[in-house]
Amino acid sequence: MKTVVVMVVVVLAAAANTKKVSGYKNYTVGDDLGWFDKLEKSTVDYQKWASSKTFSLGDFLIFNTDNNHTVVQTYNSTIYHLCDDSDAVGNDTILYASPDPSASAVHPVSVAVPLTRVGPNYFFSNDYDGEQCENGQRFSINVTQGQGLPPSLRTPTPGAPGPVSQESGDDTVPDTNVPANFDHPKDISDDDDDDDDNGKKKSNGMITQAWGGFSRILILLGLLYSCW
Incomplete structure (x- = not known):
């Protein structure tokens, strides 16, 4: 009884x-070390940082760096291993931030990169002819389906900051590519x-x-x- x-x-x-439906996640790349090569931050190990995490569609990677470093996202493993995006074709590679050679001083840059494609995603800095990439500023992740893309990432928001066009010839970088009202992650129910x-x-x-x-x-x- x-x-x-x-x-x-x-x-x-x-x-x-x-x-409760879990929210999408923000991941600050390298945590407090930010996004730099081993010549500046000798202890960075981005692959180790990424290996302990699970990444899904709709999550964001936040790159905290400066105007002497770039953020390149590619789905092409050859480009990643060569640390060179000069042969990128179609939509396989996206340049989210490029260096600012005209800047009189180094200034901080923060870039928010959404994960929008399932499977291998590769990230590196191509500055100084790939030297930063070769010195540890690179990592790869596997993106899972998770709860799928939120509506905000299926249709680009008008006026939202986007990647730098590789054909534009514009090598300048704004102080930040992260909107001031950046409120990701959200519960999908929101x-x-x-x-x-x-x-x-x-x-x-x-x-x-x-x-x-x-x-x-x-x-x-x-x-x-x-x-x-």
């Missing part, structure tokens, strides 16, 4: 403990996306889970009644 009562209480507690398929799947999954728990409660209550 007591065992059955305990089982009912446990199931009730489990049913009440509904899972997005107005009621018609989104992923949202429907998550809602249906939660309903199914709740109904399954309720059914188990009914069964155990029946057992409890039969014991009486």
Whole structure:
């Protein structure tokens, strides 16, 4: 009798403990060391930093660096291993920040890079003909599907800062590529996306889970009644 009562209480507690949809994540590359090569920060090990983390669609990488370093994202392993993006074609490589040779002084730069493609993603600095990349300013990650892209990353926001065009000839870097109102990550429930398929799947999954728990409660209550 007591065992059955305990089982009912446990199931009730489990049913009440509904899972909150986890938010997308921001990862500060290199943590407090920032985004630099070993000639400036001898202890940086970006591959080690990345190896302990799980990256998914919709997450952001925040690169805290200065105007003497670049942020290159590529899906081309050859470009990554050569530390050279001069042969980049199509959409396989994105230059998010380029050096500012006209700057009279070094100034900080912060760049937010969204993860928008599943699979291998490679990052490096191509400044000084790839010297920074060759001196440790590089790493690769594997991006998983996770909860999928949020609506804000499926359609670019008008006026939002974007990558530097490699054909533009503009080698300048703004003080920051991170908007002042940057509020990522969010819970997916914060997005107005009621018609989104992923949202429907998550809602249906939660309903199914709740109904399954309720059914188990009914069964155990029946057992409890039969014991009486």
